[in-house]
Structure formats: structure tokens, C-alpha cells
Amino acid sequence: MKFRDGMWLAAEGKTVQYAEDIYTTTEREDGKAIKLLCPTRHIYSRGDVLNLSTLSIDIEAQFDGVISLEVCHFTGALRHGPNFDLYPDGYPECNPSISKSSKGTTISSGSLSATVHPDQHTFDIRFHATDGLRELTSLLNRSVGLAYSPAISNPKQVEDLRDLKHYVFTQTELGVGESIHGLGERFGAFNKVGQNIEVWNEDGGTSSDQAYKNVSFWMSSRGYGVFIDTPDKIDLEIGSERCCRLQTSVESQRLKWYLIYGPTPKEVLTKYSILTGKPGKVPAWSFGLWLSTSFTTNYDEETVTHFLEEMKERSIPVEVFHFDCFWLRSFHWCDFVFDSKYFPDPAGQMSRLKSANLVNKISVWTNPYVGQASPVFAYAAEKGYLLKRENGDVWQWDLWQTGMGLVDFTNPEAVKWFEGCLDSLYDLGVNCIKTDFGERIPTKGVKWFDTKVDPQRMHNFYAFIYNKIVYETLQRRYGKNQAVLFARTACAGTQRFPLCWGGDCESTPAALAESIRGGLSIGLSSFSSWSCDIGGFEGNPPPWIYKRWVAFGLLCSHSRLHGSNSYRVPWLIDDDDRSSGNCTEVLRTFVRLKRRLMPYLYSQATQSFRMGWPTSLRACALEFPDDSTAWYLDRQFMVGESILAAPVFTEAGDVEFYLPAGKWTSFWDGKTAQGPGWRRETHGFNTLPLYVREGTVLTLGKENDVDGEGFGYDWLEGGEVRLYCVKEGDKATVVDKEGNEVGTLVVGKDGGIEGIEEALKGDWGFWRISELDKAQ
CATH class of the missing domain: 2.60.40.1180 (Golgi alpha-mannosidase II)
Structure with a gap:
């Protein structure tokens, strides 16, 4: 969101006010922070302090190499949830220091320091290495502010904020040649400089500026990263409003971010993972080949068994077989009941597949919605397990599933019910869960069971709750380090609940490149494990695309064959071509290669889990x-x-x-x-x-x-x-x-x-x- 029209003018329809002075700099009593009072005009006389906005800025030492900065306009605004679950493994030791010199007031947190300029009328906050060897970034003139939209002509209009949008923003300096990366799984240009990015989960495929997995953390090529501590919608102008600045804005009274100094990018990621959580450990077996029924294809027990028997006959071991959406009855998604017309004995089928050594594990598709055609909808609605509108109606729409409702995970009883549904699947022999969807979470006119949460903040955070609940049920059933998801949506911290895949890509070379960029990007948010739909999801891949994608997909940490309306078994891709370099041969070659690499690959993965790094794809x-x-x-x-x-x-x-x-x-x-x-x-x-x-x-x-x-x-x-x-x-x-x-x-x-x-x-x-x- 741009607040200016070029360099000199405010954007049409917006009132913009900047912190101009640093009027006072006060040390907090515990010695871990300094507080700045920043008027939005220069103060030269007593009369200048009247009838103006001020911004308070708190700069706090967190732990070695990490300092947070929070900007606030009206401090009386409530702090609504949900909030990110920070420091899940405990707070590291912090030994900050605050000193004053001719250069200003400096707060140091181990290797990282922030220095506030001593001149009241010079707005200048510099972040730098404590040893003085590296300048990282700065907040300079007119780099911290607030804005109203639409523009106000009279300060009295702020009496009623219901028809006004209120923003807080910061603009950190970009160095010459500096590049910016990360922000979750993004499929556009790897370097984000010049882009406007909204951190807002959407179901948009892999070929647009929308993303399933928005993570409010970016990494700089200059040896630092920034984590923005809100699940709310964040708008970033990365060298796109002012070429020399990265602007972060939120519609709120507050904006808080953490600056994380490496100095190496690996160290930045490790510290980020201390803040938001280490990536979860996945078992070695999960690195094997996953084969899916695909989405809208026709399949039953006979089809599944035939595919697995053919794969075994062709010496291509399948580690996990995945049942996609239509294991459920049409219009009933997701009520956790197998369609008896096609799967009359699901528990027996899974047992037979495993005992015949056709497959080692079974995965099924789920989502957090319930279609109203299922009797489960009426039950869940009556019990209050579904999200409601402000007037008490169950929130519903017809996008995806007819009349579907959304499970309200802020209701503890709804969580228990949902966990019980998952346990019934594990009783049948299911070992893994594909947690699909969870992006289109409504924000207007809805009321969550927990009335303390802000619907706007729940939109992105729902991904964390959803995946956490499913992941922990798997841990309870199969063991702490044996839980595996295949998740599509994520936000900061969701790396704790592995793993995720790239979503709906096309069967084209361009989409293959998009998938690689997505995997590289999310790896820079401490997601150690990642996968994609080999061959592309949408469309029918020509044999050469399938084979090129196989070579790539088997070098990802996790590898799955999955499509939309066509099967992804190799002999159906090339009409069972038997010439050299056919699809079956190529798939067998790269499955064997990955299996041979397992001593190296799992050693690297184990280190990545511990350090907060991507295993593969690693930038x-x-x-x-x-x-x-x-x-x-x-x-x-x-x-x-x-x-x-x-x-x-x-x-x-x-x-x-x-x-x-x-x-x-x-x-x-x-x-x-x-x-x-x-x-x-x-x-x-x-x-x-x-x-x-x-x-x-x-x-x-x-x-x-x-x-x-x-x-x-x-x-x-x-x-x-x-x-x-x-x-x-x-x-x-x-x-x-x-x-x-x-x-x-x-x-x-x-x-x-x-x-x-x-x-x-x-x-x-x-x-x-x-x-x-x-x-x-």
C-alpha cells in the first residue's frame, strides 16, 4: 500500500503523519529496553506540543543478535488475539546493555545494537553490529508514521474510527545492491525488491502473487532478517514506494517487528527458529515415494491395488499411498466417513495393502470444512462447533462445498470432537493426514467462540491452529517423531508441524520453475521439509515434462505423485512406452537415487531440524x-x-x-x-x-x-x-x-x-x- 504519490505528495485519499522528533529517550526499569516519544512535528516551543499525534517506539533486547521494535499510536487500544506462539522452547538468556555517548543512546543485545541519534530533531535509529563492523539498516527521516484512509480534514473525525482505516508503518533503509527474500512460499521473482507483497493467505495456485503460505519473515542479503509479529494482514512495499526503503504497514494501532542479525543467513534462520519454533522432525520413511489417487479421478479398491501391484512389478517401491478427496462421499466433505460404495472395507483394504508389501503407510485427505449434505453438519452446528455470523447463524457459503461450514478451533469442545474424528481414521489404519485448504477464512461479520480473538487476525493464524491440532493427534497415536502432515496452508510457526507441499501448479515448464521458487522461498522461513505435485497438478503432463519433474521432485525432501483429473502412474503418462528413457525407467532411476542418498540426506535433515534450515530445497x-x-x-x-x-x-x-x-x-x-x-x-x-x-x-x-x-x-x-x-x-x-x-x-x-x-x-x-x- 502506497501512502505517497511520488516523493513529495501524500497519496490521494490518505492523511499521513510522520514521527519527526525523538523528543525523549527513556530507559525502561528492567534495563532491557528504551522508550522513545516521537511527535509528528518538530517541537521548538511549549505551544508546539499541542494538537498533534505522537508515536511511541519501544526498542527491546530479546536475546543475542535479536532486537525488537514496536511502534504504537493509541496505547489504549486493546491487544486482541490470536498471537504467534513465540519462544515455544523457552526464552534464551539475554544480557543487554544500554549506554550513552556522543553518538547517541545505544541498546545492545549481544552481537546486535541499535543506536538512537542524540539530536532531538534528527530522527535516526541505526541497527548495526555491536563490534561496529557492519551497518545493517536504519530508520531515518519520515520512516515511521501513521495514516488514515480516507483522508481526514479535521482532527475531530478521529472521534469515531468505524469509518476510518488507521495504519501504522515503518520504512527501513535498503542498501545499494541489497536483495530481500522469503515471506513464505512465494512463486514470483526470488528477489522481492521492487515488489508489493501482501502477507495474506489465499487459495490462488502457483502462478500469481497470491500465496497459500504467507510467513511474516524476510531475509536480507546483508546478513539480517526481520520477523513481523502479527498474524494480521501486512502490506509490504519493498523498494516499490521509495526505491531505497522497505515499507511495512498494518491496519492497526501497533506494529512490532524483530530484527535478527546473523551475520550469516544460516545463523539468521537458527535465531528465527528459536523465536518461532524449530521445524518438526519427520521420520526417514516419509522421504520415500508417495503415490496419490489424484483428485477427481475414478478409483476404488481394485484401482488402488492395481496401481500398487504394477509399481511393485516395475521395481518402484511406494512408501505411502494417498487417498484424495473422493474417499469421502460427494457433498459430504469432510465428515470422515469412507464412501462405502467404493470402499466397503477400508480397514481391511489398508491391512491387505500393507501385509502384501505393496505400501508401508496410508494417507488420506481432509479439510476443516463440513458440507451441509452430511448429517455431521447438523450435529456440529447444533453443538456449536462451527464458526458463526454475528447474528448467530452458522457461517456458510457454497464455494468449494455446498453450504459448507468452518470448524471453529477456538472452541475447545470442537477441537475434542475434531480430534476424535481423526482418531477414528487412525483406528482404520491411516498413518498420515493431508491437511488441505484453510486459506479462505472469513473476516467480516463473523464471531468466533473465543470472543477475545480478532477475525482479521484469525485469517492467517487459522493455519497454525488447524495444522497443530492434526499434527498433535498423530504424535499421540504414533509417537513424537513419527507424525507427518501434507499441509497446503501455513503462517509463521507452522514449520513446527511438517510437512507442506506447494499447492496447485500447472503441468508446464513455467510451473516447474514456479515450484522451485516457492520451495526456495519457504525454506528461508525455517521450513525444513517441502514437496510439490510431481508432473504438475492441473492438466495432463506430456511425458517429457513428467520426466523432468520426476528428476526434480525426487531431490526434494519429500516426493509425491499427484494430479487433478488424471492419474500420475508413469505407464499411463507415456502409454507404457518401453523405449530407453521412458517414464517408468526415469521414475525408477530417481527413486533408487534418493534411496541411496538416504544416509547423507537424513543426516542433513537431522541437522536442519535442529538448526532451523531447509533440507532441500536449500537456496x-x-x-x-x-x-x-x-x-x-x-x-x-x-x-x-x-x-x-x-x-x-x-x-x-x-x-x-x-x-x-x-x-x-x-x-x-x-x-x-x-x-x-x-x-x-x-x-x-x-x-x-x-x-x-x-x-x-x-x-x-x-x-x-x-x-x-x-x-x-x-x-x-x-x-x-x-x-x-x-x-x-x-x-x-x-x-x-x-x-x-x-x-x-x-x-x-x-x-x-x-x-x-x-x-x-x-x-x-x-x-x-x-x-x-x-x-x-
């Missing part, structure tokens, strides 16, 4: 923050810290990608290349650019699935250790299938590997790039 900038090019790479990604992957977007196989500084080795043929620099290659369907970083000790497991053991196999029993241009001291952590650290492989002085006996068992082969060293 190259996280590993190479000092490489300016890395901050613009949105067609490639890191799989953990050591493997770089570049998806192919053409049928012919030509691809351009960038290797950062260092020596890189092709995973496929051992040929080496030197970075930094751009490369062009051509790939068939069974490969893509996959390069291993120098200094990598890569542990690979077995290639073939044995009798349905899946991806949670014991990879410590034997495999291969590859050494890529290693030197003394290079190492790799080895974890078991539960994620427990069992040892470390370290390169010794003579180039040998130490720690093998402690970490590995069975038969292992060794491979060194120094023996081949096929330089290109």
Missing part, C-alpha cells in the same frame, strides 16, 4: 552468502550442504546453471569443474546437473528396496563411501534411521577414513575423486 545463498550471484539463483538449489542440483526445463535437455567457488564433481561420471562460473550442459531424462562440493565425505546406502523395507531401512549395514577432493579434517556425521548420531567419518593425514568401525557395519566400498579426477 545456494545459504551455503555461499558472500557470492553475490548466489542470491539471485532461483533455478537451482542445494540438497543439504554438499550437493548442488539444477533441474532441466526443456525436452531437449539443455540447461544452464552456476557453480560457486571451489571444485565440483559430477555425481554421475566423476568429472570435475571449477567454480565460480556458469555452465551449459545437455542431459537425457535419467540425469540432471548434480554436482558434489569439494571436501565432501558422501555416504551412500543400498540401491534396491528389499521386500518392502522402504526408505527407513538400516543404511548402516553396507554401501559406499565417496570422497570428493577431500583434505585432512573433512568429515561427515553418520546418523541411523531414527536420526541418532552414531559416529563421524573423518579424513586422516594419510587420506584414510577414521571412525568407520564406530559408525558403519557390513560391507562398504570406497571411491575417491582423486583417483579419477577427470577434469572438464
